[in-house]
Amino acid sequence: MTLPYLPRLLCISLATFFLIHLALGLGVSLIARPAARLGERIRPHLAARCLLVLRLLPAVGAALIVVVVCLPSYLWLEPEAPTERVGFGCLAVALLGIAMWGISLARGLRAAAGSRRFLRQCQREGRRARLPGELANACMDTWIVEGTAPLLALGGIVRPRLVISRGVVSALSPEELAAALRHERAHWTSRDNLKRLCILLTPGILPFAGSSRTLGRGWRKFAEWAADDRAVDGSARRSFALAAALVRVARMSADAPPSSLARLLGDTDQLAARVDRLLRPAPPSQLPAGPRPILALSAILLMAGSLAAAILQPDALYSVHLALEHLVE
DSSP, rough: OEHHHHHHHHHHHHHHHHHHHHHHHHHHHHHHHHHHHHTTSSSSHHHHHHHHHHHHHHHHHHHHHHHIIHHHHHHHHSSSSSSEOOOOHHHHHHHHHHHHHHHHHHHHHHHHHHHHHHHHHHHHHHHHEEOOGGGSSSSSSSEOOOOSOEEEEEOOOEEESSEHHHHHHSSSHHHHHHHHHHHHHHHHTTTTTHHHHHHHHHHHHSTTTTTOOOHHHHHHHHHHHHHHHHHTOOOHHHHHHHHHHHHHHHHHTSSSOHHHHHGGGGGGGGGGHHHHHHHHHGGGSSSSOOHHHHHHHHHHHHHHHHHHHHHSSHHHHOOOHHHHHHOOO
16 A cells, blocks of 8 residues: 555554554563552552553653654655555554554543533532631532432542532541541642543553553552542541541442442452551551662663663664664565
């Protein structure tokens, strides 16, 4: 099949992205489980960041290589011929890249649209309330929805909105409710909703294989642990109050349909571990992480910069262009 200059460039870029993304994704999948286990030895917020970086690394790394390396080599060294033949293999791989991005974008946009519809429905059926005490200046709208469903969730990315059911407000004591609201505020401070959306928008290794469940579940677990730690802020009283709130809402959710489970609970299979952490005087994950993660990240950035400088040399660009020519054929 013959294509003009720019469509050929698009086809090559998509095919190159798919192949690099596949290679990086397979590499990340090999270290996903050890990384998730290692996260339990460091502070939860740092563990959540590391797993998020690993989850986004294949897509971000492949996109950077295509933009920084492949596009310059093609634009600099490829003559502007009216048309040129593109092989079936390159077209097939490019179509896989289109399918991969299409599925991930549809998944993320569908989740964002569903969340928006849910918030609008809650605003129509509920009424605005004011956060108690120290949370009054949290810059978050709070809506109380009538009903006994165990609902306590934070929605929105640019403008956060807390949605609480009347049943939760009635079931929790003022201290427990304040601890639960501090937990949701911690999610907002960490921009966890934005991170969730980025994970949904990021493609999996293959178009129909889904995303990395190990990294996704690990990130959600450590994000909840980090929000718990920020909510209690080292206070044993707050820690006990948040643990009690989790247990109360979990009991309310026992007979509720899955769609009405409170966001406060996160992954319900991690509830016991969260309550256990909150009731411990000194959880192991509270130990200082030390300089090792920072040194490791600095080493990775240094290696990436050195690699980019080496690749952008003229000889390297010629080699990349030659590889692209083989891909097109």
